Amino acid sequence: MKLGHSTSANVICKVAFDGSEKEDTACVFPQLPLTIRTRYDYVQPAITGVTDSRGEVEEDGKTRDEKVTVTGTATRGETVELFDGPTTSMGTALVDADSTWRREIGPLTEKSYRISAKALYDADPVSSDPRTFTVKFAETPEILAVSDSRGDVAHGTTTYDNSVLVAGSATPNLQIKLLENKQPLITLDVDDKGDWNHRLNDLKVRTYSLTAEALYEIDPATSPPRDFVVAQAVEPTISLVSDLRGEVAANGTTYYRSVTLTGKASPNEKIILLNAGARVDTVDVNASGDWRYVFSSLNLSTYRLTARGDYGSDPESSPPRVFTVAAFISPTITTVTDSVGTVGPNQTTYDTTVTVKGEATPREQIQMYDNGAPVGTPVNVNADKQWTTSVTGLAIRSHSLTAKAIYDAIPVESPARNFNVAAHIEPTLTSVHDGLIEIVNGGTTKRTSVTLRGKVTPNREVQVYDNNNPKHTVRAVDDTWNTTLAVGVGGHSLKVKAVSTGQESQPLRTFTVLPVIPPLNFNTNPVTLSGRIYIIPGSSVLPAFGPGTSVQHEASGGQPHYTYSTSNGNVAAVDSQSGLVTARSNGSATISVRDQAGQGKSYSVSVTGVTQCYGLSANWLSRVGDEAKSRGLRLPSMGELRAISSAFGNRWPLGNSFYWSNESILYWPNPNPFYHCRNLVTGEEKAIMNLNVVPGVGITP
Numbered sequence: 001m002k003l004g005h006s007t008s009a010n011v012i013c014k015v016a017f018d019g020s021e022k023e024d025t026a027c028v029f030p031q032l033p034l035t036i037r038t039r040y041d042y043v044q045p046a047i048t049g050v051t052d053s054r055g056e057v058e059e060d061g062k063t064r065d066e067k068v069t070v071t072g073t074a075t076r077g078e079t080v081e082l083f084d085g086p087t088t089s090m091g092t093a094l095v096d097a098d099s100t101w102r103r104e105i106g107p108l109t110e111k112s113y114r115i116s117a118k119a120l121y122d123a124d125p126v127s128s129d130p131r132t133f134t135v136k137f138a139e140t141p142e143i144l145a146v147s148d149s150r151g152d153v154a155h156g157t158t159t160y161d162n163s164v165l166v167a168g169s170a171t172p173n174l175q176i177k178l179l180e181n182k183q184p185l186i187t188l189d190v191d192d193k194g195d196w197n198h199r200l201n202d203l204k205v206r207t208y209s210l211t212a213e214a215l216y217e218i219d220p221a222t223s224p225p226r227d228f229v230v231a232q233a234v235e236p237t238i239s240l241v242s243d244l245r246g247e248v249a250a251n252g253t254t255y256y257r258s259v260t261l262t263g264k265a266s267p268n269e270k271i272i273l274l275n276a277g278a279r280v281d282t283v284d285v286n287a288s289g290d291w292r293y294v295f296s297s298l299n300l301s302t303y304r305l306t307a308r309g310d311y312g313s314d315p316e317s318s319p320p321r322v323f324t325v326a327a328f329i330s331p332t333i334t335t336v337t338d339s340v341g342t343v344g345p346n347q348t349t350y351d352t353t354v355t356v357k358g359e360a361t362p363r364e365q366i367q368m369y370d371n372g373a374p375v376g377t378p379v380n381v382n383a384d385k386q387w388t389t390s391v392t393g394l395a396i397r398s399h400s401l402t403a404k405a406i407y408d409a410i411p412v413e414s415p416a417r418n419f420n421v422a423a424h425i426e427p428t429l430t431s432v433h434d435g436l437i438e439i440v441n442g443g444t445t446k447r448t449s450v451t452l453r454g455k456v457t458p459n460r461e462v463q464v465y466d467n468n469n470p471k472h473t474v475r476a477v478d479d480t481w482n483t484t485l486a487v488g489v490g491g492h493s494l495k496v497k498a499v500s501t502g503q504e505s506q507p508l509r510t511f512t513v514l515p516v517i518p519p520l521n522f523n524t525n526p527v528t529l530s531g532r533i534y535i536i537p538g539s540s541v542l543p544a545f546g547p548g549t550s551v552q553h554e555a556s557g558g559q560p561h562y563t564y565s566t567s568n569g570n571v572a573a574v575d576s577q578s579g580l581v582t583a584r585s586n587g588s589a590t591i592s593v594r595d596q597a598g599q600g601k602s603y604s605v606s607v608t609g610v611t612q613c614y615g616l617s618a619n620w621l622s623r624v625g626d627e628a629k630s631r632g633l634r635l636p637s638m639g640e641l642r643a644i645s646s647a648f649g650n651r652w653p654l655g656n657s658f659y660w661s662n663e664s665i666l667y668w669p670n671p672n673p674f675y676h677c678r679n680l681v682t683g684e685e686k687a688i689m690n691l692n693v694v695p696g697v698g699i700t701p
Contacts, residue, residue, distance in 0.1 A: 042123045043074060044074075045074040046074070046129070047128050052064075059132065064137050069103070072102075072128065075119070077095060080093055083115070083117075110137055113135065116131070139169060139171045140214060143167075146166050146210070148160075150311070158268070159231070160312030162201070163203060165198075166200060170190040172191065178211075181209050182211070205231060211225050235316075237307065238263045238306070240263070242262075248323050251322050253324045253325075259298065262293075266289065271283050282310065303323055305323075330405065330412070331366045340475075347419055350424045350460070352392065354390070354394065359387070361407060361409065364407045366403045366406060368391060375391055376391065396421050398419075399419055400417070425457045425479060426498070427504065431452065432450050432451075434447035441507075443511045444514055448487055448489075451482060452482065452494065460475070461500070464495075465495050467491075481496075489513050491510065493509070517599075519558065520597075523553040527603065530608045532548075532549075532611065533545070533549040534612075534647050535613065536654070549582065552581065553581075558599050571583075571584055571586070571607050572584060579591075586610050591605055611640075614698045615695065620690060634701055638685075641678040654697065657681075657695050663676045673689075673690055
């Protein structure tokens with residue numbers, strides 16, 4: 001029987017180890033499957049490459065050569081035929097033992113080629129995928145690459161260098177002109193392989209658009225533009241380090257093994273994250289210039305992170321962002337305080353609420369326990385490790401407070417803080433002492449200050465009440481308090497009230513303060529007021545008083561308030577409240593004072609310097625002078641007029657007018673004399689002829 005290609009079969013083997021020829025007694029071995037091959041399997045041809053004198057011609061690429069070499073794979077020992085398009089044969093190629101084949105095709109003409117390899121055997125499919133390229137002997141210039149210190153700068157992308165290398169192709173051994181934004185930069189020679197290149201230096205921060213223009217006949221003559229942007233490299237920053245609970249401050253501490261880093265850098269670039277100079281990872285920067293990185297699996301250590309730009313001159317953030325990864329902190333209770341201060345271990349408080357403070361892992365929570373039972377709600381720990389809470393409703397008994405971590409701390413619970421809560425002591429008022437004797441309840445004293453003593457809850461305050469009026473507060477030392485209280489003449493009813501509980505002392509302590517009247521003190525030396533002063537009798541407008549025209553003796557001692565009086569107000573007037581005495585006319589008077597207890601004292605005042613002023617009718621000078629004489633008066637001199645004006649100022653009450661003086665002045669050849677006059681309100685002075693009508697003021701001789 002003849003088996004065909006790819007026929008399946010099984011190999012059967014039986015062995016008689018005893019030399020017997022009987023098949024049914026032989027040892028049977030396992031069957032082995034077998035596939036019959038009479039030749040190699042047919043495979044679909046494939047084109048693996050097209051090369052010219054310059055190298056590989058890419059798919060849909062271009063060549064300037066008249067010949068190219070096509071290589072590929074097919075079934076070994078067979079033949080393939082190359083075609084341009086569906087029907088134009090480009091020759092055949094034998095397939096080598098390694099299943100590869102090659103064929104040089106040409107001469108080529110300027111056109112587009114679509115080469116396929118067809119199997120001259122029963123392959124299915126019979127032909128390879130087509131490989132396309134274009135033959136063009138005269139080439140429009142192309143800009144093939146723009147590269148900076150880091151490599152290729154793709155079309156429309158960004159470089160942070162101030163120098164790039166521009167490379168391209170054109171027809172060999174001719175020239176091209178390189179342009180930037182349509183402005184010529186330089187004329188370049190094309191080498192015999194069709195290559196040209198040029199380095200652009202001193203680039204500015206802006207957008208560039210390069211083209212290459214053929215200096216020979218070709219259509220089109222100019223390459224497509226090659227655009228790129230020269231940008232200022234952004235120095236990377238690490239702007240935020242945050243953990244599960246929020247920001248980790250610079251030089252701060254986190255208690256978590258993962259943090260999130262964010263920062264800024266040049267858009268669409270990369271940064272290299274470094275820890276103390278050692279590379280951690282490479283991070284992409286988005287189009288907004290932001291980057292983000294989750295740094296996990298942290299060790300208990302101090303980290304010094306920087307971000308180095310993977311662009312430009314490798315700018316690096318500064319200073320390093322430093323933080324420490326630390327283990328969770330077990331809770332502790334540092335203080336327990338009540339309304340008066342610290343409650344030490346195993347001490348006693350009389351409050352039903354205490355404030356508890358302690359330390360734990362920042363930004364975590366702890367739960368308070370009292371005698372093993374949870375109290376209150378979880379307590380937040382501040383960023384500085386401190387926590388504070390109030391424990392309320394404490395019963396009168398012993399208490400044992402602990403703080404338990406609501407996080408993975410070892411140990412998880414603080415040492416216990418033990419103390420006792422006791423009942424308040426009712427306040428008492430046990431002593432009222434006047435400095436000489438204890439004042440019994442209902443007794444009397446002449447002292448105006450008493451010392452009070454009593455008991456209350458240790459270190460608490462009591463407020464003193466006198467006749468039910470609240471006075472000052474005082475704090476006990478241990479359980480004893482004492483204070484002084486000012487008391488006035490009359491009856492007093494004292495009690496104290498505990499500030500913390502409102503409890504009042506019982507019974508009331510009553511006593512009476514008897515009056516003690518001190519002697520009245522008063523200067524009784526006689527006084528003479530001899531200073532010159534001008535008075536208008538009967539007028540409420542008075543001149544300005546000063547030394548020599550006024551005096552003030554003030555009383556003291558006795559029983560205030562004081563009342564002052566005068567025996568003759570026409571000579572010396574006195575202010576009943578202040579005791580200020582002012583002159584009114586020449587003569588004598590007695591000034592007296594009395595206190596509320598009826599004590600009185602006095603002194604005498606003699607007045608000698610008063611000149612009284614009277615208004616005279618307006619008339620000729622001689623008639624005004626006659627009126628003054630008839631009233632026992634005289635006209636003043638200019639000096640006296642000025643003194644009167646000075647004493648009253650602009651308050652002169654007898655009229656805003658010029659007034660005659662007794663001083664004349666002769667204006668030759670006028671036979672009528674002129675007299676000096678003064679306006680006693682405005683102070684203006686002028687000479688007025690004696691026949692004019694002007695008022696006068698008469699003064700006592």
